[in-house]
Amino acid sequence: xxxxxxxxxxxxxxxxxxxxxxxxxxxxxxxxxxxxxxxxxxxxxxxxxxxxxxxxxxxxxxxxxxxxxxxxxxxxxxxxxxxxxxxxxxxxxxxxxxxxxxxxxxxxxxxxxxxxxxxxxxxxxxxxxxxxxxxxxxxxxxxxxxxxxxxxxxxxxxxxxxxxxxxxxxxxxxxxxxxxxxxxxxxxxxxxxxxxxxxxxxxxxxxxxxxxxxxxxxxxxxxxxxxxxxxxxxxxxxxxxxxxxxxxxxxxxxxxxxxxxxxxxxxxxxxxxxxxxxxxxxxxxxxxxxxxxxxxxxxxxxxxxxxxxxxxxxxxxxxxxxxxxxxxxxxxxxxxxxxxxxxxxxxxxxxxxxxxxxxxxxxxxxxxxxxxxxxxxxxxxxxxxxxxxxxxxxxxxxxxxxxxxxxxxxxxxxxxxxxxxxxxxxxxxxxxxxxxxxxxxxxxxxxxxxxxxxxxxxxxxxxxxxxxxxxxxxxxxxxxxxxxxxxxxxxxxxxxx
Amino acid sequence: xxxxxxxxxxxxxxxxxxxxxxxxxxxxxxxxxxxxxxxxxxxxxxxxxxxxxxxxxxxxxxxxxxxxxxxxxxxxxxxxxxxxxxxxxxxxxxxxxxxxxxxxxxxxxxxxxxxxxxxxxxxxxxxxxxxxxxxxxxxxxxxxxxxxxxxxxxxxxxxxxxxxxxxxxxxxxxxxxxxxxxxxxxxxxxxxxxxxxxxxxxxxxxxxxxxxxxxxxxxxxxxxxxxxxxxxxxxxxxxxxxxxxxxxxxxxxxxxxxxxxxxxxxxxxxxxxxxxxxxxxxxxxxxxxxxxxxxxxxxxxxxxxxxxxxxxxxxxxxxxxxxxxxxxxxxxxxxxxxxxxxxxxxxxxxxxxxxxxxxxxxxxxxxxxxxxxxxxxxxxxxxxxxxxxxxxxxxxxxxxxxxxxxxxxxxxxxxxxxxxxxxxxxxxxxxxxxxxxxxxxxx
Numbered sequence: 050x051x052x053x054x055x056x057x058x059x060x061x062x063x064x065x066x067x068x069x070x071x072x073x074x075x076x077x078x079x080x081x082x083x084x085x086x087x088x089x090x091x092x093x094x095x096x097x098x099x100x101x102x103x104x105x106x107x108x109x110x111x112x113x114x115x116x117x118x119x120x121x122x123x124x125x126x127x128x129x130x131x132x133x134x135x136x137x138x139x140x141x142x143x144x145x146x147x148x149x150x151x152x153x154x155x156x157x158x159x160x161x162x163x164x165x166x167x168x169x170x171x172x173x174x175x176x177x178x179x180x181x182x183x184x185x186x187x188x189x190x191x192x193x194x195x196x197x198x199x200x201x202x203x204x205x206x207x208x209x210x211x212x213x214x215x216x217x218x219x220x221x222x223x224x225x226x227x228x229x230x231x232x233x234x235x236x237x238x239x240x241x242x243x244x245x246x247x248x249x250x251x252x253x254x255x256x257x258x259x260x261x262x263x264x265x266x267x268x269x270x271x272x273x274x275x276x277x278x279x280x281x282x283x284x285x286x287x288x289x290x291x292x293x294x295x296x297x298x299x300x301x302x303x304x305x306x307x308x309x310x311x312x313x314x315x316x317x318x319x320x321x322x323x324x325x326x327x328x329x330x331x332x333x334x335x336x337x338x339x340x341x342x343x344x345x346x347x348x349x350x351x352x353x354x355x356x357x358x359x360x361x362x363x364x365x366x367x368x369x370x371x372x373x374x375x376x377x378x379x380x381x382x383x384x385x386x387x388x389x390x391x392x393x394x395x396x397x398x399x400x401x402x403x404x405x406x407x408x409x410x411x412x413x414x415x416x417x418x419x420x421x422x423x424x425x426x427x428x429x430x431x432x433x434x435x436x437x438x439x440x441x442x443x444x445x446x447x448x449x450x451x452x453x454x455x456x457x458x459x460x461x462x463x464x465x466x467x468x469x470x471x472x473x474x475x476x477x478x479x480x481x482x483x484x485x486x487x488x489x490x491x492x493x494x495x496x497x498x499x500x501x502x503x504x505x506x507x508x509x510x511x512x513x514x515x516x517x518x519x520x521x522x523x524x525x526x527x528x529x530x531x532x533x534x535x536x537x538x539x540x541x542x543x544x545x546x
Numbered sequence: 547x548x549x550x551x552x553x554x555x556x557x558x559x560x561x562x563x564x565x566x567x568x569x570x571x572x573x574x575x576x577x578x579x580x581x582x583x584x585x586x587x588x589x590x591x592x593x594x595x596x597x598x599x600x601x602x603x604x605x606x607x608x609x610x611x612x613x614x615x616x617x618x619x620x621x622x623x624x625x626x627x628x629x630x631x632x633x634x635x636x637x638x639x640x641x642x643x644x645x646x647x648x649x650x651x652x653x654x655x656x657x658x659x660x661x662x663x664x665x666x667x668x669x670x671x672x673x674x675x676x677x678x679x680x681x682x683x684x685x686x687x688x689x690x691x692x693x694x695x696x697x698x699x700x701x702x703x704x705x706x707x708x709x710x711x712x713x714x715x716x717x718x719x720x721x722x723x724x725x726x727x728x729x730x731x732x733x734x735x736x737x738x739x740x741x742x743x744x745x746x747x748x749x750x751x752x753x754x755x756x757x758x759x760x761x762x763x764x765x766x767x768x769x770x771x772x773x774x775x776x777x778x779x780x781x782x783x784x785x786x787x788x789x790x791x792x793x794x795x796x797x798x799x800x801x802x803x804x805x806x807x808x809x810x811x812x813x814x815x816x817x818x819x820x821x822x823x824x825x826x827x828x829x830x831x832x833x834x835x836x837x838x839x840x841x842x843x844x845x846x847x848x849x850x851x852x853x854x855x856x857x858x859x860x861x862x863x864x865x866x867x868x869x870x871x872x873x874x875x876x877x878x879x880x881x882x883x884x885x886x887x888x889x890x891x892x893x894x895x896x897x898x899x900x901x902x903x904x905x906x907x908x909x910x911x912x913x914x915x916x917x918x919x920x921x922x923x924x925x926x927x928x929x930x931x932x933x934x935x936x937x938x939x940x941x942x943x944x945x946x947x948x949x950x951x952x953x954x955x956x957x958x959x960x961x962x963x964x965x966x967x968x969x970x971x972x973x974x975x976x977x978x979x980x981x982x983x984x985x986x987x988x989x
Contacts, residue, residue, distance in 0.1 A: 057846060057847060058653075058657060060657070060660075060661060061661050061885050062661070062664070065888070068890075069888065070886075070887065070888050070890055070891050071628075071630065071885060071886035071887070071888065071891070072628040072630070072886040072887055072891055074626065074628070074887070074891055074894060074895065074971070075626050075898070075971055075972055076894060076898055076971070077897070077898035077899075077901040077902050077971060077975075078974055078975045079901045079902050079904075079905035079975045079978070080901065080905060081901060082900060082901050082904045084789065084897065084900060087900055087904055087923065088761065088789065088790060088900065088923055088925065089761070089923055090790070090791050091789060091790070091791070092787070092788065092789055092790060092791050092792060093791075095668065095669070095788060095889045095892070095893065096668050096889065097665060097668065097669075097884055097885075097887070097888050097889040097892060098884075098885055098888055099888035099889065099890065100885060100886075100888065102630060102886065105630055105634075105882065105885050105886050106630055106633070106634065108885070109634040109637075109658065109878075109882055109885075110634070110637065112653075112654035112655075112657055112658055113634075113637045113639040113640055113654050114639065114654065115652075115653040115654035115657075116639040116640060116643055116651075116652055116653070116654030116655050117639065117643060117651045117652065118638050118639045118640065118641065118642035118643040119638075119642040119643075120638025120639065120641070120642045121638065121639055121642075124644065126644055126647075129644055131642075131644055132549075133549050134641070134642050135548070135549055137594050137597055137598065139636065139641075140598060141597065141598060141601035141602070141605075144601065144602055144605040145605070145610050145612045146602075146604075146605025146606055146607070146608045146610050147601075147605050147608070147610075147813065147814065148610075148811040148812070148813055149610035149611040149612050149624070149811065149812060150608050150609075150610045150611070150812065150813075150814045151611070151616075151618050151622055151624075151812050151814070151815075151949075152622070152812075152814050152815030152816075153618065153620050153622075153952055154609070154618055154949060155940070155941070155944070158608065158609040158944060158949075159607075159608045159609070159814065160607045160608070161603075161604035161605055161606065161607030161608045162604070162608050162814050164604050164607070165601075165604055171588075172588045172589070175586045175587055175588045176586060176588070187680035187681060187684065187816070187817075187871075188680060188869075188870065188871035189870065189871065190858070190868045190869060190870045190871065191680060191684070191869075191871075193868070194722075194868055197722075198718065198722050201722060223859075224857075224858040224859040224860065224861075224862045224865070224870075225858050225859075225868050225870050227858075227862040227863035228858035228861075228862060228863060228865045228867070228868035229868040230863060231863040231864070231865075231868075232691075232722070232723065232867065232868045233722045233723070234722055234723050234724055237862075237863040274575065275573075275575040275576050277575050277576075277577065279580075280577070280580070305582065305586065306573065306576070306581060306582060307576050307580050307581050307582060308582065311580060312580055322871075326549075328641045328642050328875070329642065329643065329644045329645070330635075330640070330641060330643070330873075330874050330875025330876075330878075331640055331643045331644070331645070331646065331652075331655040331659075331874035331875055331878065332643075332644065332645035332646065332655075332677075332835065332871060332872050332874040333678070333680075333817075333871040333872040333873040333874050333875065333876070334680075334816075334817035334871070334873050334875060334876060335870075335871030336817075350718070351714075373718055373721070373722075374714050374715070374717050374718035374721070375683075375711060375714040375715050375717075375718055376684075376715065376718055377680065377681055377683060377684060377715060377816075378621070378681055378682065378683035378684075378709070378711040378712065378715060378804075378815060378818070379681075379711070379814065379815025379816060379818075380814060380815050380816065381815075381816055382816040382817045383813050383814040383815055383816040383817075384811070384813045384814070384816060384817060385816065385817060386816075387601065390601070391597050391601060393588070394589060394591070394592045394597055394600065395548045395549075395591060395592060395594075395597055396548060396591055397588060397589055397590045397591030397592060398585045398586055398587075398588050398589065398590055398591065399585070399590060399591045400547055400548065400591050401585075401586055401588070402582070402585075403547045403550055404550075406569045407547075407550050407552055409569070409572050409573065410552075410557065410560055410561070410564075410569055410572065411560075413564045413566075413572050414560040414563060414564055416564075417563050417564045417565065418563060429575065430566075430571075430572045430573075430574060430575060432575075454648070455648075455650070458648065458650060458651050463648065463651060464648055464651075466647075469859075483549075483550050484549050484550060484551070485551075486551035486552070486556070487552070487556040487559065487560060515650050515651075518650040518651060518653070519650075519653055519846075519848075520649070520650055520653060520842045520846050520847075520848035521650065521842040521843055521844060521846070522650065522842060522843060523649050523650070523840050523841070523842050523848045523849075523850045524840050524841055524842065524843070525840065525850055525852065525854075527840045527841065528838040528839070528840035528850050528852040529838070529852055529853060531840075532829065532838060532852070532853075533838055533839040533840075534660070534663055534674050534829070534836055534837065534838050534839075534852070535660070535663050535664040535667045535668075535673075535674050535675070536660070536661070536664040537664075
C-alpha cells in the first residue's frame with residue numbers, strides 16, 4: 050500500500066510569532082494598578098506560543114486527523130469497552146446549569162446536581178446488586194484503591210488491621226489490581242489460573258489464611274470467561290475472614306443479565322467510562338464509582354450523597370465518624386456522571402439487558418469467524434471479549450501478535466489489546482462491544498483472515514507495518530535513552546511589559 | 547434498542563455462525579440461580595427528547611454562574627473559556643480515542659500531550675511535567691508518596707493554608723500507606739512557623755497563593771525544607787504563575803496544581819485535571835504517563851508514551867503508582883487554552899485578575915467589612931471579615947443575584963464571619979460596584 054503523503058506536523062511552538070494572540074479576551078475595566086506594589090516580585094519571562102485564532106484551530110484540527118477514535122472507526126480494544134459515545138450525552142453534559150456550578154456553593158442552590166448524583170447511585174445499585182454506591186472515585190484504578198481502603202478500615206475496626214496484610218490477585222488480573230493493593234500498604238500474592246481459564250480453587254485454598262485481607266477477582270475474567278465457581282470462591286474467602294473485591298472492568302458483559310452483588314462480592318469498582326459510555330478522551334477522564342454491601346457502609350468516603358427517606362430530597366452527610374475521609378476533592382467526575390445517567394436512562398428497565406446480550410453475541414461471533422486462523426485461548430463461550438492466540442504464527446513464521454496488530458492499522462482498524470492477559474502467549478484480546486453492526490465485524494474479520502494469510506506468504510509485510518501512517522514503528526528505546534519530554538526554545542523570550 | 551444496530555436477521559445469521567440457537571445459550575457459564583429473571587427496578591427507558599427534557603429540568607434547578615455574579619473560587623474559578631477550546635476538544639478523533647497505546651495511530655494526541663507537558667513545565671518553571679493526573683488533590687497526595695519514596699521518610703509537613711479538601715485527601719492517602727501528616731500553622735493568613743520540620747520529614751507542602759489568598763513566602767519554605775533534607779512541594783495556581791515568579795524559581799522539587807482555571811469548566815468539581823511537574827532527577831519515579839519525542843526506522847520524528855516501566859500495566863505491584871487513567875482530554879483543553887492565549891493572553895488574564903481584585907478589596911470595605919489579613923499580598927482572592935455571620939450574608943446575597951464567596955467558618959475555627967472572595971478577569975467594574983452596594987444593604 051502507498052505511503053500516506055502528509056507533512057510532518059510542526060510543534061505549536063514552531064508556529065509562534067511574537068505579538069499574536071488567538072482569543073478575544075475579556076480585559077478588566079477597573080483602574081490599572083502598580084503590579085509590583087500589589088504583588089512584590091514579578092515573573093520575568095514566560096515562553097508560550099503566540100498564534101492567531103485560525104492557526105490555533107488549524108493546528109489542533111490537523112493533529113486530530115492524525116488520531117483515531119471510535120468516531121473514526123472500529124476500536125476492538127479488549128478490556129477497554131470502546132463502545133459508541135452517544136451524542137445526547139454530550140448535549141446534556143453541556144447544559145450551563147451543570148457546567149457552570151461550583152462544588153462548594155451551598156447545597157440548597159444545586160438540588161438538580163444532587164439529584165443527578167442520587168439518581169445515578171440508585172440506578173447503579175439496582176444494576177450491580179449492591180446496597181450502596183459512591184461516585185467519588187475519579188477513575189477505575191481510583192475505585193479499586195477506594196475499595197481496598199474500605200476493606201482496610203473494616204479489618205481495622207474488627208481489630209484485625211495488623212494481622213491482615215496480604216491481598217490475593219489472580220495471575221490474569223489487570224496490573225492496576227496489584228498496584229492498588231501495594232499503594233494501600235498491602236503485600237500481594239498471586240493466585241494461578243487453572244486449565245479451563247478459571248480460578249485454580251486448590252491454589253486459592255492453599256493461599257487463604259488469617260493474613261488475607263482481600264481477594265481481588267475480575268469477573269468475567271480477563272480471559273473473557275465467566276467465573277462459574279464465583280459463589281464458592283466468595284464463600285472460601287469469607288470463611289477465613291477475608292473480603293472479596295470485584296474488578297468491574299468487564300461489567301459490560303453482565304449489565305441487566307446478572308448482578309455481581311448477588312454473586313457474594315463485598316465491593317466492586319465500576320468504570321463508568323467503559324460500561325456506561327462516557328468518552329475516554331485519549332486516556333481520560335475516566336470515571337470511577339464503587340458499589341458495596343452494607344457492612345462496609347460506615348467507611349464510605351465523605352460526603353455521602355443520600356436521599357432523605359423523610360423528605361425525598363437529596364442530602365450531603367459529612368457526620369460519619371468511621372469514614373475513610375475524602376478520596377477526591379469534590380463529587381467525582383460530575384459531568385461524566387451526567388453522561389452516564391443519560392445513558393442509563395436511555396436503556397432503562399426495558400432495554401438494560403440488551404447491552405450485555407449483544408456485547409456477548411458480537412464477541413462470540415468474532416471468535417467463531419476467526420477460529421480457523423486464530424484459535425481462542427480457551428474453547429468455552431466467551432463473554433463480551435475473546436482472547437485469541439497467535440502462538441502458531443510466531444513459531445512457524447516468526448510473526449508476533451504485535452505484527453498482526455500493526456498490519457491491522459494498514460487495513461484501517463485499530464488493533465486489539467496485545468500481550469494481555471499475561472498468561473496467554475501472543476495474546477490478542479478483542480472486544481467489539483454491542484454498538485458495532487454485523488457488517489463492521491465482518492470487515493474486521495475479513496481483514497484479520499487476510500493478514501493471517503499474509504503472515505504465511507509474505508511475513509515481511511507484517512514486520513514492516515504500519516506503512517500507511519505518518520510514522521512507522523517508533524524507536525521506543527531511543528525515547529527512553531535520549532529523554533525528550535518537553536520543547537525548549539533556543540532563546541527565552543521576555544514578557545512585553 | 548438505543549445504539550444497538552442489530553436486526554433480527556443479523557442475530558439469526560450470527561447465531562448460526564456461532565452454532566448456537568439463542569443468545570441465552572451463550573450465557574451457560576453463568577449459573578442459573580445467578581441470572582436475573584425479572585427486569586431491574588429502575589425507571590423506564592426514555593427517548594432522546596425525553597432524556598434532554600429530564601436532564602435540562604434538573605440543570606434548571608441549579609443556580610449557576612451564568613445566572614449570578616460569581617465570586618466563589620476557593621480553588622476552582624469562573625474564568626472565561628475561549629470558544630476554540632470546546633470546539634477543538636469535542637472533535638471525535640480526540641473525544642472518543644483511548645490511551646495512545648498504538649503510537650502510529652495516535653500521533654495527534656501524543657503531540658498535544660508533548661505540547662501540554664512543555665507548557666505546564668514552562669508555566670511552573672520546572673524541568674518537566676507528566677501527562678496529567680486526576681485532579682489537584684490526588685496529584686498532591688501522589689507528590690507526598692513520591693517524596694516519601696525518594697527520601698525513605700514517612701512524615702508529611704503541610705501548611706494549614708493548603709486547600710482543606712486537598713488536605714483531607716492527603717489524610718486518607720497517608721492513612722492507607724502509614725504516613726504521618728503534620729500541619730504547619732497559619733499566622734495572620736500565612737505559613738510562618740517551620741520549626742517542627744525535622745529529619746523525619748519527607749516533604750514540606752505549601753500552596754501558592756494559599757487557600758486564604760495569601761502569596762506565601764516560598765524562599766522561607768524552601769529554606770526550611772532544605773535544612774531538614776526534605777523535598778519542597780508547591781501547590782500552585784497556574785494562572786497566578788503567569789505574573790508571580792513560578793515555584794521553579796524557588797527551587798521547588800515538585801509542583802502540583804489544579805488545571806481547571808486553564809480552560810476547563812467548573813462542572814461541580816469534575817472532570818478536572820491534575821498538574822504534576824518536577825525536577826528531572828525524579829522523572830523515573832513519577833506517577834502517571836509521560837510522552838517522549840523519538841523517531842521511527844526511517845528517522846521521521848514521532849511521539850510515544852515513554853518510561854513505561856514505571857507503570858502499573860508493566861510493573862504491577864512494583865509500579866510507582868496505581869494510576870492508569872490520566873485526564874488527557876482536559877489536558878488538551880489546557881493546551882488549547884494556553885495556545886489561544888499565548889504568553890501575552892495569559893499574562894493579560896492574570897493582570898486583569900489583579901486589577902479587579904485590588905478594586906474589589908477597596909470597594910467591598912463597606913459598613914464595617916474589612917480585610918481579614920490586611921498586610922498580606924494576594925493575587926485574585928482575599929478574606930473579607932464581616933460584621934455578621936458569613937453564611938447569613940452569603941445567603942442574602944444569593945437572593946440578590948450574587949454568589950459572594952465561600953464562608954470560611956466551615957474550614958477554619960474562629961472565621962465564622964469571614965468570606966473568601968475570588969475576583970476573576972470576567973468581573974466588570976459595574977458588577978463589583980453592585981456587589982458593594984448590595985453588601986452594604988445586607989450588612
